[in-house]
Amino acid sequence: MLNRRSMTCRGAACMVLAGLVAGVTLLAACVPGGDEPAATATPLAGQPPLTNSDWVVSHPDAAGTVGREVELRGWVFDVASVPDGDETSFLVWVDFDNDDLPTAFVIQEAPPELEANAFVVVRGVVEGTEPHTYPDGREALIPRVRVTALTITDRLGIRPAVWVVDVGQTLTQVDIRVTLERIEFAAEETRLLFAVDNRSDETISAIGTGVRVQRGEVEFRAVFPTGHGVPPPRGRVEAGAVERGWFQFPPLDRLGPPLVIVWDGAHPDAPVQRYRPWQWVVDTAGGQRPEG
Numbered sequence: 001m002l003n004r005r006s007m008t009c010r011g012a013a014c015m016v017l018a019g020l021v022a023g024v025t026l027l028a029a030c031v032p033g034g035d036e037p038a039a040t041a042t043p044l045a046g047q048p049p050l051t052n053s054d055w056v057v058s059h060p061d062a063a064g065t066v067g068r069e070v071e072l073r074g075w076v077f078d079v080a081s082v083p084d085g086d087e088t089s090f091l092v093w094v095d096f097d098n099d100d101l102p103t104a105f106v107i108q109e110a111p112p113e114l115e116a117n118a119f120v121v122v123r124g125v126v127e128g129t130e131p132h133t134y135p136d137g138r139e140a141l142i143p144r145v146r147v148t149a150l151t152i153t154d155r156l157g158i159r160p161a162v163w164v165v166d167v168g169q170t171l172t173q174v175d176i177r178v179t180l181e182r183i184e185f186a187a188e189e190t191r192l193l194f195a196v197d198n199r200s201d202e203t204i205s206a207i208g209t210g211v212r213v214q215r216g217e218v219e220f221r222a223v224f225p226t227g228h229g230v231p232p233p234r235g236r237v238e239a240g241a242v243e244r245g246w247f248q249f250p251p252l253d254r255l256g257p258p259l260v261i262v263w264d265g266a267h268p269d270a271p272v273q274r275y276r277p278w279q280w281v282v283d284t285a286g287g288q289r290p291e292g
Helices: 052-058
Strands: 027-029 069-081 087-095 100-108 119-133 139-153 161-173 176-186 190-198 204-206 211-215 218-221 235-237 242-249 259-263 266-268 278-282
Touching (some): 052 069, 069 139, 087 119, 100 119, 161 278, 176 259, 176 266, 176 278
Antiparallel strands (some): 069 087, 069 119, 087 100, 204 235, 211 218, 259 278
């Protein structure tokens, strides 16, 4: 029986702000035998590996995935070891924005970096199924994958930015300065980084909601709560302090009309009516300075 180590499911790793365009160094650890599947997990010939986009459809039919090769990305939320053995089992949210598509993985001689809250890229073969209980009490059979190659990384390694706009536009109202620092376009999401500089003599709110992006006639709302590894502002900014936080949006095309970005969640507790919503206009395709 596996002895699972407890962990905090909603813990978020801090994002490294430096070197976003250059990329992130990955810590790779491959199981013995390279990319060859374990003898107990024979892949079905002539079928491409299942990826995250396939997993939405394949995961509910766990038994139907047995024998399929996979290449999946996700967030580790539980790790266990087999007593008196060299195998480690770990559970991953493949859909880590919604804590969904839980998948079990088994690896020999796991690297020490494999722990809860890590982001991983895993290759392997589905060797069977195992029961799983969701946080809400639902029970289901989920796929169990024999790992052939494992890469441990961070949020940038899972969803790297393919285009970054360094905005650096600061707006000021009374004693509060809010800066839209950068916009990151990834294949599966768009991320906005804000900084709130409280130069007043009272604690203010910096609520992680109320951010919206408008492009033409279409409006997008921030995903809330934001995904693992994208920490939003913590909600309160002490007098004299600076708070940074991310907001996550669906994937947006960097080309097209300028983005109108509005946030009404940063203000003193009272009187709110003195503060207008913060608004930026950003031409993410280039050629126009951001406006506030």
